[in-house]
Amino acid sequence: xxxxxxxxxxxxxxxxxxxxxxxxxxxxxxxxxxxxxxxxxxxxxxxxxxxxxxxxxxxxxxxxxxxxxxxxxxxxxxxxxxxxxxxxxxxxxxxxxxxxxxxxxxxxxxxxxxxxxxxxxxxxxxxxxxxxxxxxxxxxxxxxxxxxxxxxxxxxxxxxxxxxxxxxxxxxxxxxxxxxxxxxxxxxxxxxxxxxxxxxxxxxxxxxxxxxxxxxxxxxxxxxxxxxxxxxxxxxxxxxxxxxxxxxxxxxxxxxxxxxxxxxxxxxxxxxxxxxxxxxxxxxxxxxxxxxxxxxxxxxx
Numbered sequence: 001x002x003x004x005x006x007x008x009x010x011x012x013x014x015x016x017x018x019x020x021x022x023x024x025x026x027x028x029x030x031x032x033x034x035x036x037x038x039x040x041x042x043x044x045x046x047x048x049x050x051x052x053x054x055x056x057x058x059x060x061x062x063x064x065x066x067x068x069x070x071x072x073x074x075x076x077x078x079x080x081x082x083x084x085x086x087x088x089x090x091x092x093x094x095x096x097x098x099x100x101x102x103x104x105x106x107x108x109x110x111x112x113x114x115x116x117x118x119x120x121x122x123x124x125x126x127x128x129x130x131x132x133x134x135x136x137x138x139x140x141x142x143x144x145x146x147x148x149x150x151x152x153x154x155x156x157x158x159x160x161x162x163x164x165x166x167x168x169x170x171x172x173x174x175x176x177x178x179x180x181x182x183x184x185x186x187x188x189x190x191x192x193x194x195x196x197x198x199x200x201x202x203x204x205x206x207x208x209x210x211x212x213x214x215x216x217x218x219x220x221x222x223x224x225x226x227x228x229x230x231x232x233x234x235x236x237x238x239x240x241x242x243x244x245x246x247x248x249x250x251x252x253x254x255x256x257x258x259x260x261x262x263x264x265x266x267x268x269x270x271x272x273x274x275x276x277x278x279x280x281x282x283x284x285x286x287x288x289x290x291x292x293x294x295x296x297x298x299x300x301x
Contacts, residue, residue, distance in 0.1 A: 019239040022252045023286075024231050025240075030259025032226055039222035044210040045094040047199050048219060053086070053198030055227025056234070060191035063231075071188045078180040079192025085173035085178060086193060087200040090164035095208070099159030106257070110143035112167040112174075116250040119175045128247040135289025136247060138281050139254035145278030146257050150171040174253070177237055178246045187236040194234055254282050 013119075039048055061068065097105055117136055118126045128136075180189065205212070213219060241249055258279040 007020035008050075009167060016243070018242075018244050019252060021240045022244060022249055023255070025236055026253055026255045027259045028229055028233060029253075029256040031082035033230060035222050035226060037225075039219050041218070041284050043213040043219035044205070045209070046091065046207050046208055046210050047132050047213055048223060049087075049090045049094075050201030050205070051219070052120040052226045052230055053194050053201065054200075055224050056225060057191055057195035057198055058107045059228060059231045060187070060194055060235070064187040064191060067185060067187050068191060070185070071192070073181075075184045075188045076192060079189040080196050082173055082176050082180075082189070083193035083196025084190035084200065085169045085176060086197040087204075088287050089166050089173060090197075091201065091204055092162045094300075095283045096159040096161075096163030096166065099157060100163065104160070105163050106146065106262040107144060108163040108172070109170070110140060111164070111255050112170040113143060113166060113250055114171040114172040116174050119171055120178075120246045123175055124246070126245065128245070131291050132232060132245070132251065132289050134246045135285040135287075138288060139251050140285075140286030141279040142281030142283075142285060143254060143257065143273050144279060169252045171250075173244045174241075174250060177241045178249070180236055181242040186235060186242075190231070190238050194231060242269060248289055251285050258282050 043051075093105060094145060100108075104162075106288065113136055117133065120126055149174075237249075244252075
């Protein structure tokens with residue numbers, strides 16, 4: 001049976017409450033960049049990701065332990081699949097960064113933006129609205145501009161291939177959330193996916209040869225803080241994507257580096273003109289994707 005999205009309530013305001021929540025998520029993502037960058041000086045990537053999601057899963061369990069008693073098989077499978085894509089997205093991207101630059105990684109990762117509407121069409125059998133396609137195109141161009149010209153000098157090494165696979169995992173996460181959102185309890189699925197992502201990250205440490213880091217209040221504070229943020233983010237995504245399609249959500253998520261750039265600018269970083277232009281393209285993409293005819297029942301575009 002194909003997933004049938006919950007009809008969206010019509011409103012005179014051009015952006016729905018759920019979409020505002022997703023915009024808030026991208027703002028939070030952008031604000032965490034400096035925290036992660038600082039934490040990586042004191043911890044390995046897999047350990048930090050594992051800590052972050054273990055904290056998030058534990059917090060979710062504490063908040064929703066009564067609801068977890070009714071966890072069913074479908075919710076367990078949905079949460080495990082989403083958790084697997086979260087882990088793969090982080091792990092493969094981290095592996096790729098061993099041999100390619102951060103700008104090259106950003107350039108390849110941007111490919112998830114056009115991949116999502118294609119997966120929506122193939123997996124969910126829902127055709128994105130024409131304005132969503134235009135918004136996707138603008139956001140994609142914006143992300144490429146943010147990555148910079150040096151990022152386009154890529155080959156086909158292990159780092160590039162791993163990062164390319166990470167983009168598929170990111171796109172799959174967005175699609176899976178929409179696929180199961182209306183059929184499961186958001187609270188229970190969120191706890192499962194966070195726990196799975198954390199456990200898989202810890203389990204991958206010996207395979208990647210990553211040791212447990214020496215104790216540091218920096219990675220502890222950052223891991224706990226971002227763990228709380230991750231719990232809120234994943235819960236909000238599972239709730240909001242009950243009515244927001246994968247394509248429209250992706251256009252909004254593409255704004256993450258814009259908010260990251262704003263936070264970086266506040267912290268003293270200087271953005272090049274090309275990056276500012278890229279940010280404008282992403283903002284334009286978000287606005288254009290919202291342009292519609294008079295409100296009508298949600299049909300998945």
